Amino acid sequence: MELYVLRHGEAEPRGSNTDEADRALTRRGKRDVQAVLKAVRKARLGPQLILTSPLRRARETAAVASAFFPEASVVATDRLKPSASSSAVWKEACADASISRVLLVGHEPQLSHLITFLLDAPVSVDFKKGALLRIDCAGRLGRPQGVLKWFLTPRVVRSL
Numbered sequence: 387m388e389l390y391v392l393r394h395g396e397a398e399p400r401g402s403n404t405d406e407a408d409r410a411l412t413r414r415g416k417r418d419v420q421a422v423l424k425a426v427r428k429a430r431l432g433p434q435l436i437l438t439s440p441l442r443r444a445r446e447t448a449a450v451a452s453a454f455f456p457e458a459s460v461v462a463t464d465r466l467k468p469s470a471s472s473s474a475v476w477k478e479a480c481a482d483a484s485i486s487r488v489l490l491v492g493h494e495p496q497l498s499h500l501i502t503f504l505l506d507a508p509v510s511v512d513f514k515k516g517a518l519l520r521i522d523c524a525g526r527l528g529r530p531q532g533v534l535k536w537f538l539t540p541r542v543v544r545s546l
Contacts, residue, residue: 388433
């Protein structure tokens with residue numbers, strides 16, 4: 387199973403009159419996500435399913451991804467809210483046995499915890515906004531033992 391883990395792009399700052407769940411992506415946030423996804427699509431890689439946090443900035447990031455991968459269904463799930471457990475995300479990603487490539491769109495620090503869970507290793511990830519990584523996991527039962535395949539940040543993609 388290929389899991390693509392994408393942190394939402396840059397969003398409106400905290401503390402404005404906007405509720406935390408309603409913070410939108412900035413123009414830069416959209417551009418960063420587009421740059422990373424363009425590189426992935428160019429490599430002919432991509433998801434069959436996009437699972438996203440229901441928070442606005444994540445949903446908007448998933449919408450950008452959907453434009454690059456129109457064959458992928460987009461599903462908002464509470465399991466990608468910042469407070470959800472890694473095992474719940476894993477169960478959601480594995481729910482449909484016919485799907486082997488899933489993009490997960492969410493937030494920090496949940497995604498770093500998820501990466502540690504998927505790799506079954508105590509790793510520390512500097513997971514920038516708009517960054518994307520791929521982890522391949524064998525099997526769907528029990529705790530995953532994933533392998534990190536690659537990691538892209540907006541800055542790296544812009545420098546190519």
